Amino acid sequence: MIDHLTKLRGHVSITLPPDITDIRPFTWRGFLAEIRYTYILSLPYSINLADKAIRNKIKKAHANGxxxxxxxxxxxxxQCLIETEKRKGFNHQISVADLELAREILGEDRFRCYICYSESGEPVSANVTLLLDADRAIGWVAGTKTAHLSNGVVQQLQLLELEDLASQGIKSFDFCGANIASISESKAGWGGALKPYYVVRKPVFKDILRSGRDWLKFGQRPSGSSDP
Known part of the structure; x- marks a missing residue:
């Protein structure tokens, strides 16, 4: 793999699963490594592991139909993915045709989608999950319409997904990242285990600029702080 990656031009990075912890072969060849985090749940899942706020939101979604x-x-x-893109200012770079092609190539056994509908039948929240093997699944992409975000639809949908994956014999679910404070907080409430994973990439010229930025950021201290 490393020999192949070194021959590629342009930006090259690869996200390794949490169970790969020895990345020395990459660093020995000059790759840069970043450590990141995700939450992993064991399946079948018990809702009793979730905090009270999540359980209350699920009840709210049920009560609202x-x-x-x-x-x-x-x-x-x-439709749900687009709403999240607009709200958070990013692009999944996924079209309807891309989703349909992925489902066709991977099949339902590897590519599973879940959706939450309002009482009127409007799609309001969606999760797309990849089944890596007979035991593991990762939450690939998700989206929710803004008007329904506070109604517990995300939590109701997530619980349904976990129950469905368990019924397929899946043993663990990876939330696929918890590296932003607000996202980490929302995922931590499900009671999963926090796990580190690595992203390795070829160095590029921008890394010089990043190093300068990181140096400046590290040197900044909150106003009013003083030396011990």
Whole structure:
């Protein structure tokens, strides 16, 4: 793998699963490594592991007539992804055709989508999950319409997904990242184990600029702070 990566041009990076902890062969060849974190849940899952706030949000979603289910409607999934892109100012770089192609290539056994509908039948939240093997699944992408975000739809959908994956024999679910404070907080409430993982990449010229930025950031201290 390393020999192949060194021959590629341009930006080259690879995210390693949490169970790969020895990255020395990459660093010996000059790759840069960054440590990141994710939460992993063991399946089958018990809702008793979730904190009270999550359980209350699920009850709220039920009370307001929302219902969640597996889906093969990629247009409905896409509608939810787009809403999150607009709200958070990023681009998944995924189209409806991309989702349909992925489902066709990987099949339902590897590519599973879940969606939450309002009482009126509007798609309001979606999760797309990849089944890596017979035991492991990762939450690949997700999106929720802003108007329904506070109604517990995300939590109801997540619980349905965990139950469905367990029924397929999956043993663990990886939330696929918990590196932003607000995202980490929302995922931590499910009671999973915090696990580190590595991202390794070829160095580029921008790394010089990044080093300068990191040096300046490290040297900054909150106003009013003083030396011990």
């Amino acid at each position: 929302y219902h969640s289910q597996p889906t093969d409607n990629m247009e409905h999934v896409y």
